[in-house]
Amino acid sequence: MPLFASAQKHHEIGIWGGVANYYGDLQTKWIPTGTANARTYKPSGGIIYKYFPNPSVGFRFGASYIRISAADSLSDVAANKLRNLSFSNNIVELYGAFELNLLPIDMEKFHFTPYVFAGIGAFYGSPFAFDNNNEKIVLRNMSTEGQGLPQYPDRQVYPLVNAMFPFGGGVKAFIGNTVMLSAEVGLRYAATDYMDDVSRSYVSMDTLLAYKGQKAVDMSYRGNANVQWDGNYPNYKFQRGDFKRNDWYWTVGVSATIYFDAFGNVKKYIQTTCPRIFGRR
Secondary structure, eight states, X not given: OHHHXXXXXXXXXXXXXXXXXXXXXXXXXXXOOSTGGGGGOEEEEEEEEEEESSSSEEEXXXXXXXXXXXEGGGOSOHHHHHHOOEEEEEEEEEEEEEXXXXXXXXXXXXXXXXXXXXXXXXXXXXXXXEOTTOOEEEGGGGTTTOTTOTTOTTOOOOOSEEEEEEEXXXXXXXXXXXXXXXXXXXXXXESOSOTTXXXXXXXXXXXXXXXXXXXXXXXXXXXXXXXXXTTOOOOTTOBOSOTTSOOEEEEEEEEEEEEESXXXXXXXXXXXXXXXXXXXX
């Protein structure tokens, strides 16, 4: 309650830009390193609105376009190299969160502060990959793990819209009296394990072929021709992914927002920066 007792309301609105990556069945490292993995970092960005009833605690709302991708060919896990799977996903997300400034930043007091945030949101994402002819294939339509097939009633077609839980932190500082510049790391825990179209086990090749065709078989197992495994589709129920853990995605970026002291500080800014004329400001 003391945080809200001496409230100095302000608003912020602006944009952010940075890079994104993901952690899941095709990417088992939180921070992929090396020259080859550099291509898994994808440019992303969005818009942000924040409302602070006081300088310490506020609410933030965001809308972002985020790209993620990964490939087994870049993995150092032998079993993943055998699968030779890959995917990309262009995500659109909306979220709301609480934001806590560790210092009560405003124009009169602290001009710099670390901060943390946590909230809830939703995202739209449809994983896709490219076949040997460089044709884009929407993986959900392929039922690569038997989703939606009558032989596998426990495997429903996964939704394209899912909940996610964003949290993270960063540092922010005033640039002048109107612009707030922030550097931030944000993680999202997804309420799905199918951001990459990989979760459970392989299904019968004959069943997949009968219901979805050869393309579905080809996209379910894209065995690396340079690795010896008889070139055969894996046996039914052979592990394809880890269904015990959901997928994550994360961003690192910089944001620039316009700070409005209850929509009044623009006038203050002009008054304090304009040149003196005839002894007045």
